[in-house]
Amino acid sequence: MLGAVSGTPDPRTRQIVEALIRHAHDFAREVGLQPEELLYAAEFLKRCGDVSDASRHEFILLSDVLGVTMVVNTLAADAPDGALEPSVLGPFYRSGAPLLPNGADLSRGGAADGEPAHVTGLVLAADGSPIEGAELDVWGTNADGLYENVDPSQPDYNLRGRFHTDARGRFEFWTVKPVSYPIPVDGPVGDLLAATNRSNMRPGHLHVIASAPGYQTIITELYTDDDQYIESDAVFGVKGSLVVHYDWIDDEHKVAASPRKRPYWELRRDLVLTPGTRTAVRFTAGREELAR
Ligand SMILES: [Fe+2]
Structure with missing residues (x-):
């Protein structure tokens, strides 16, 4: 059957399709796949x-x-060791988030968004030199564990934004401390998790x-170290180097100087990038109310 795709003009497409067919056939043989299971x-x-x-x-x-x-x-x-490691994109990334000045607050939904968090750090090359003009595109849920694009009660692009590092490689923004949340289980993926007795929770x-x-x-x-699901992420995204600690800041002088005038969490984290090719993310979710 592999001969059927031997005329595929693009070599990479041929390699992928051939391997897909080979592994799918091996899979069917290994489990003795039944016709009704294939239909399922x-x-x-x-x-x-x-x-x-x-x-x-x-x-x-x-x-x-x-x-x-x-x-x-x-x-x-x-x-390489010490460089920022990848994790999952997830299905909730929405491109086109507003480009904001350093120090801006991503939270535009008021206190319901969650506990304030101040996030700062440097974007660096492996030799420790700062990278000016690096872009951070960041997003998170509110305290209910919902992204704005699936929650019409939140402002457009709430808790999403882009920042550019300054000449010293610094970035700084305000958001909310991440919370754990369930991935949706009202679809077939939920059936799969239930059938395999797995949790649907993701750590903050x-x-x-x-x-x-x-x-x-x-x-x-970046995963929150005090989250109860840090060891059991439903999508296996956690890596040791991506676990971060938020400090609780209640010093009255710091609180008075902060934009929200209340105690807050602080995350200080530097990010080391590896030389290579800058690539675009070719996926974006939409916003529920706009899709209807
Ligand atoms: Fe997420």
Whole structure:
């Protein structure tokens, strides 16, 4: 049967399709796949499509919960020791977030967004030199564990923004401390998790895409160290180097000088990039209310 694709003009397409056929056949042989099970699989994939829309992408979620996303990301990023490691993009990335000045606050939903968090750091090359003009595209959920694009009660692009580092490589912004949240289980991926007796919880995390001219673009997440799900991420995204600690700041002088005038969390984290090619992220979710 592999001969059927031997005329594929593009060599990479041929390599991928041939290997897909070979592994799919081996898989069917290994488990003794029954005709009704093959039909179930076809229906499962059809339901993944049916439940997907502009703000929800069930196939990405499926890849995430099967661990395929993390395998692919780890293979793609050739991160040396100390460099920022990749993690999952997830299905909730929305491109076009506003470019904001350093120090800006991503929270535009008021106190309901969550506990304030001040995030600062440097973007550096491996030799410790600062990278000016690096871009951080960051996003997170509110205290209810919801991204703005699936929650019409939140302002457009709430808790999303882009920042550029200054001449010393510094970035700084305000957001909210991430909370753990469930991935959606009302679709086929939920059926898969239930059938395999798995949790659908993700530990709290801040999504980051870090990029700069002349450096590899890194899609990653920074995981909150005191989260109860840090050891059992439903999508296997946690790596030791991506676990971060937020300090609780209640010193009255610092609180008085802060934009929200109340105690807050502080995360200080430097990000080291690896020379390479800057790449664009070719996926964006939409916003639910705009898709209807
Ligand atoms: Fe997320």
